[in-house]
Amino acid sequence: xxxxxxxxxxxxxxxxxxxxxxxxxxxxxxxxxxxxxxxxxxxxxxxxxxxxxxxxxxxxxxxxxxxxxxxxxxxxxxxxxxxxxxxxxxxxxxxxxxxxxxxxxxxxxxxxxxxxxxxxxxxxxxxxxxxxxxxxxxxxxxxxxxxxxxxxxxxxxxxxxxxxxxxxxxxxxxxxxxxxxxxxxxxxxxxxxxxxxxxxxxxxxxxxxxxxxxxxxxxxxxxxxxxxxxxxxxxxxxxxxxxx
Amino acid sequence: xxxxxxxxxxxxxxxxxxxxxxxxxxxxxxxxxxxxxxxxxxxxxxxxxxxxxxxxxxxxxxxxxxxxxxxxxxxxxxxxxxxxxxxxxxxxxxxxxxxxxxxxxxxxxxxxxxxxxxxxxxxxxxxxxxxxxxxxxxxxxxxxxxxxxxxxxxxxxxxxxxxxxxxxxxxxxxxxxxxxxxxxxxxxxxxxxxxxxxxxxxxxxxxxxxxxxxxxxxxxxxxxxxxxxxxxxxxxxxxxxxxxxxxxxxxxxxxxxxxxxxx
Numbered sequence: 001x002x003x004x005x006x007x008x009x010x011x012x013x014x015x016x017x018x019x020x021x022x023x024x025x026x027x028x029x030x031x032x033x034x035x036x037x038x039x040x041x042x043x044x045x046x047x048x049x050x051x052x053x054x055x056x057x058x059x060x061x062x063x064x065x066x067x068x069x070x071x072x073x074x075x076x077x078x079x080x081x082x083x084x085x086x087x088x089x090x091x092x093x094x095x096x097x098x099x100x101x102x103x104x105x106x107x108x109x110x111x112x113x114x115x116x117x118x119x120x121x122x123x124x125x126x127x128x129x130x131x132x133x134x135x136x137x138x139x140x141x142x143x144x145x146x147x148x149x150x151x152x153x154x155x156x157x158x159x160x161x162x163x164x165x166x167x168x169x170x171x172x173x174x175x176x177x178x179x180x181x182x183x184x185x186x187x188x189x190x191x192x193x194x195x196x197x198x199x200x201x202x203x204x205x206x207x208x209x210x211x212x213x214x215x216x217x218x219x220x221x222x223x224x225x226x227x228x229x230x231x232x233x234x235x236x237x238x239x240x241x242x243x244x
Numbered sequence: 245x246x247x248x249x250x251x252x253x254x255x256x257x258x259x260x261x262x263x264x265x266x267x268x269x270x271x272x273x274x275x276x277x278x279x280x281x282x283x284x285x286x287x288x289x290x291x292x293x294x295x296x297x298x299x300x301x302x303x304x305x306x307x308x309x310x311x312x313x314x315x316x317x318x319x320x321x322x323x324x325x326x327x328x329x330x331x332x333x334x335x336x337x338x339x340x341x342x343x344x345x346x347x348x349x350x351x352x353x354x355x356x357x358x359x360x361x362x363x364x365x366x367x368x369x370x371x372x373x374x375x376x377x378x379x380x381x382x383x384x385x386x387x388x389x390x391x392x393x394x395x396x397x398x399x400x401x402x403x404x405x406x407x408x409x410x411x412x413x414x415x416x417x418x419x420x421x422x423x424x425x426x427x428x429x430x431x432x433x434x435x436x437x438x439x440x441x442x443x444x445x446x447x448x449x450x451x452x453x454x455x456x457x458x459x460x461x462x463x464x465x466x467x468x469x470x471x472x473x474x475x476x477x478x479x480x481x482x483x484x485x486x487x488x489x490x491x492x493x494x495x496x497x498x499x500x501x502x503x504x505x506x507x
Contacts, residue, residue: 051338
């Protein structure tokens with residue numbers, strides 16, 4: 001599934017949160033969205049998930065305008081995971097997966113829950129309440145929820161934030177393998193530059209609602225004469241003149 | 245309407261109720277306390293008031309019916325607030341569920357939550373005070389239905405406010421029913437109100453419901469016109485509530501508030 005964004009804009013009264021943003025994620029590709037806090041990443045993701053109505057611009061799903069498509073049909077092919085959005089804490093992991101499986105209309109749900117639990121090592125705490133889990137376990141449950149419906153486009157907002165290096169690596173490896181196996185498109189918002197370098201085919205850098213640069217990680221590093229993506233990010237985020 | 249999705253969302257709330265004994269206890273506790281309080285007040289009134297002296301339990305029956313309205317509205321609000329408190333709001337609204345399916349799921353689940361609290365309370369009133377709301381007979385179903393629809397409507401309006409203004413609107417959720425109670429003529433006849441306020445009260449279904457309840461219990465007369473009016477007004481407000489909810493949702497998408505609810 002291909003996701004294309006053309007001249008996307010969101011204005012809140014006099015404040016422009018997202019300003020003329022355009023990008024494309026081809027099938028099987030991962031796009032990294034980088035930028036300092038408040039640069040418009042969340043608003044952009046919100047518009048792509050149908051939570052925020054854009055002021056201007058188009059969101060195209062396989063060349064068709066999202067606005068003209070059936071919202072529920074499109075959303076059944078999307079999913080989202082973020083450590084800042086939680087699942088009901090009083091419910092067990094299995095109950096949460098069952099509920100979201102039903103909401104996404106997943107067929108053979110028990111089999112799917114079993115499958116994803118095995119893949120993400122959730123089996124030992126499947127019947128434990130979600131609120132009682134460690135952050136690493138919660139993170140994997142959130143990822144399981146985001147994959148329950150075999151999404152064609154996956155939105156990940158800082159998927160490894162607050163994870164120890166071992167679990168972080170497990171999650172990154174799993175995403176890598178899942179993507180290559182299922183040919184899904186991923187939009188990844190992250191502050192972890194090594195993660196972005198490892199997972200993303202293309203990167204866009206945002207600042208104050210605008211895309212200030214884009215390309216592959218290597219091309220951006222080379223273009224700005226830095227040794228790694230983190231230094232490139234810092235240069236772009238801090239130096240206003242460099243951007244203009 | 246996809247009933248599997250409605251069931252899925254309802255399941256979320258059933259699991260929540262099932263998972264916690266204090267939660268079930270809380271559902272039963274407050275209606276039962278109301279029964280005790282109003283049971284004794286009712287007993288005192290029946291002994292001391294000429295208006296009520298031949299009809300034991302009119303006040304208690306009114307208290308039970310009012311609590312049914314209160315519980316149905318609060319149940320609806322609570323389930324919506326539950327999504328905000330658990331920071332699950334975004335997950336729910338990005339799932340492929342229609343707004344009408346969310347409303348249907350909350351409406352059906354609110355009924356279960358209400359009944360968990362109200363059935364024990366109504367049964368408790370029989371041995372404790374010799375008062376049974378079932379004495380109202382078949383019209384009771386219509387009165388409860390009307391109360392339920394109106395309770396859900398108030399829930400819809402409050403949740404619209406929560407979507408529009410965020411969790412700060414939570415206090416209104418608790419205050420909304422108390423605001424309407426004086427106009428509902430729950431414990432007194434409509435004639436007590438000043439004439440201009442009687443006109444306002446009559447555009448609410450509550451007056452018709454509670455007047456009819458007293459009519460049946462005190463005069464042993466059933467007015468089908470009054471019952472029909474109560475249901476019709478409740479349905480009218482329900483449709484209005486649904487429209488307000490849809491507008492509020494559309495407005496929240498423009499203002500971008502959906503993504504911040506619960507944070």
